[in-house]
Amino acid sequence: MTNSNILLVDNCAADIENVKKAFSDIGIKSTLHLAQNDNDAWLMLQGENKISPIPKIILIDINEESVNGINLLSKMRVHPDLKSILVFVITRIDNEVNKAAALNLNIAGYMHKPFEGKNTTDFFSILNDYWNIIEFSSEKK
Template identity: 60%
Template sequence: MVGANILLVDTCKTYFENAAKAFSEIGIQATLRFAKNDIEAWSMLKGDDKLLPIPKIMLIDINAEGLNGIDLINKIRLDFELKSILIFVVSDVNNSENKRAALNLNIAGYMHKPFEKGEMIDFFSTLNDYWNSIEFSS
């Protein structure tokens, strides 16, 4: 994961800052990027603000108000260049309709969003172990 981009799509900047601290404490060797909504995220994937390299992993809170995460995931899955991105839905809202829709779009996992520092460290440590044990497309 050294040199890779991970894109966090969430309406809460504080959550991103706390996730970035957890990445630093754990020693995750990837760059965490932040998009506050689906429009900004799409611009970072395909638009004027395109990230290079393209993120291999995305974390999206599809239930956040003002964020159309299901549409974003669908656009990613339909795009040849982006469809292999490993997408995790991370949310504190139990919306069974969104969960079903996301799972039908071939996400890697639908998980409870951690907020406390210890929970975030455990959560991202587990994800980091997973990310480092799988192979990504080039």
């Protein structure tokens, strides 16, 4: 999955730094873009700050305060250019309502955030292995 974009939607500074460090430690070649909330993410997907090419993967914490991830997922799933993006919910909060809603919006996975450095690296190493064996559309947007 070299030279592709990944969008992280999260507003926890410590978690963002852990993800950046894990990506660096693992050597993930994708460009990591950061959005603080669903509105920022939408602008990066369809607004004036649009990421090009469109990310193949979105990592989102739908349970963070000020991140309306269900709203973002709902808009993405009806948009012709965004509906096939792989979305992984990575959260530390158990919210069964949000979990059910996200699963009904065809997310690729709902996982709990790792809390410490090595655990974060191991976690993203496994995800990176998965991302590198699946096939993505070669269609350019």
